[in-house]
Amino acid sequence: MNGHAFMRPVAAVVAGAIFGFGLSLSGMIDPARVLGFLDLVSGNWDPSLAFVLGSAVAVAAPGVMLQRRMTKPFFDEQFYLPHKTAIDTRLLAGSAIFGAGWGLAGFCPGPAVSALSMGLPFVMLFVAAMAAGMILHDRFLERVLR
Numbered sequence: 001m002n003g004h005a006f007m008r009p010v011a012a013v014v015a016g017a018i019f020g021f022g023l024s025l026s027g028m029i030d031p032a033r034v035l036g037f038l039d040l041v042s043g044n045w046d047p048s049l050a051f052v053l054g055s056a057v058a059v060a061a062p063g064v065m066l067q068r069r070m071t072k073p074f075f076d077e078q079f080y081l082p083h084k085t086a087i088d089t090r091l092l093a094g095s096a097i098f099g100a101g102w103g104l105a106g107f108c109p110g111p112a113v114s115a116l117s118m119g120l121p122f123v124m125l126f127v128a129a130m131a132a133g134m135i136l137h138d139r140f141l142e143r144v145l146r
Contacts, residue, residue, distance in 0.1 A: 008075045020114040026052040029115040031106025038103050090145065101130075 027033045028049065036046030072078055102108045107115065107126055115123045 004075050011075055019110065020117075023111050023114045024117075028052060028111040029107075029118070034102070034106040034111070038106075 023029050026049070033046060033049065036044060037049040039045055067073075067079065070079075098108070105126055107123075109130060112123065112127050112130060116127060
């Protein structure tokens with residue numbers, strides 16, 4: 001096994017653990033906090049997640065700038081970046097569905113997977129439904145939408 005083949009999963013586990021810990025530490029896995037952030041109307045707005053989002057951008061920005069200067073990543077032969085950059089109907093519809101799910105449940109995919117560690121039935125049900133939606137799209141709807 002060459003060093004790259006070994007280091008890719010190690011890097012993925014380390015990055016995933018840091019991401020999950022950060023989500024937990026910031027409160028992003030608490031649906032009540034997320035819903036409080038999204039509630040701009042009732043007067044109970046919780047701005048704390050704006051600082052989480054701002055901090056995430058501040059930490060990620062130097063990494064993006066570094067990536068743009070690199071010819072290839074450390075542990076692979078190429079970068080896997082999206083080729084499609086147009087804002088189209090599918091992107092807008094998917095964004096609206098994602099936002100509706102986030103607003104109704106207080107979870108988006110990363111925090112939901114991190115929240116599985118709590119063992120709550122609501123979280124398990126949400127992740128199962130999310131996975132079912134992804135599978136439904138990839139196995140059936142993607143063929144129809146092409």
